[in-house]
Structure formats: structure tokens, C-alpha cells
Amino acid sequence: MASTSDCLFCRIINGEILASIVYKDDRVVAFNDINPQAPTHVLIVPRRHIASLNELSTEDDGIVGEVVRRAAAIAKERGIAAGGYRTVFNTNAGAGQTVFHIHLHLLGGRRLTWPPG
Ligand code: AMP
Ligand code: ZN
Numbered sequence: 001m002a003s004t005s006d007c008l009f010c011r012i013i014n015g016e017i018l019a020s021i022v023y024k025d026d027r028v029v030a031f032n033d034i035n036p037q038a039p040t041h042v043l044i045v046p047r048r049h050i051a052s053l054n055e056l057s058t059e060d061d062g063i064v065g066e067v068v069r070r071a072a073a074i075a076k077e078r079g080i081a082a083g084g085y086r087t088v089f090n091t092n093a094g095a096g097q098t099v100f101h102i103h104l105h106l107l108g109g110r111r112l113t114w115p116p117g
Helices: 008-013 058-077
Strands: 021-024 028-032 040-046 085-088 104-108
Touching: 008 028, 008 040, 021 058, 028 058, 040 058, 058 085, 058 104
Parallel strands: none
Antiparallel strands: 021 028, 028 040, 040 104, 085 104
16 A cells, blocks of 8 residues: 555655654655654654554565664764664554554653653
């Protein structure tokens, strides 16, 4: 599935809905979370619509790597890489997934406790 008109993040990616974009290239887009849970809370998404980690196939290995490396690059740019940051993919309702287009949460800029809620 290339994109879905009823997917919020596909609509952000194609510019139908405005977001605070922090990075974009041909395959990956990153934007600030509208309801930030930390001083840095960025969502890194593949342009390709994939509903959740449960739908990943081997052909997605490259894009998942790019998403993860982009999170690390943004953490470095924000000066939080050395101190520490958290990256999270929530999968399905039990883990709190509310938008069914995979997105990596990048959280940092404050002390993060473990285990998460
Ligand atoms: P999850 O609960 O893991 O599916 O994460 C979805 C995230 O998307 C939440 O942290 C929301 O705050 C965030 N979100 C929802 N709508 C928007 C929006 N229009 N722009 C940016 N972030 C959003
Ligand atoms: Zn989508």
C-alpha cells in the first residue's frame, strides 16, 4: 500500500495536514509530536505506509534501518545523544499505538525512567 487517504501520517507526509517537519528525504519524514512527552519528542516515519511492526516484511529491512539511523542523527543534532535518549515503536492497542502507520518515537532532553508505563 503506497498511502492511504484516511491515514493521518500519510496525510502529513503528503502535505495535506501541516506538521512541524524536522527532516525529510525520499523515504523518511520526521516531525515534532503534537503532544510532546519530553523536550525532544520527534516521530520518524517511513513515507511508505506500513500499519505496524506486525506488517513488516523483509523488503522493509532497509527502511527500518533508515528510520532508526535518522532518530540517532536527530538525537546528535539536538545534543542529547551522549546524555541518552529513548526510541520506541508502540505496536497495537495494548502498547498504546493510536496511529497505524509505523513511527519511531525519539524522546529525550529529560531523565527517562524505566520501566515505561
Ligand atoms: P502512538 O500512540 O505510538 O501511535 O503515537 C502516536 C503519536 O502521534 C502520539 O504521540 C500523538 O501525540 C502523535 N500525533 C497525533 N496527531 C499528530 C499530529 N497531527 N501531528 C504530530 N503528532 C501527532
Ligand atoms: Zn499511512
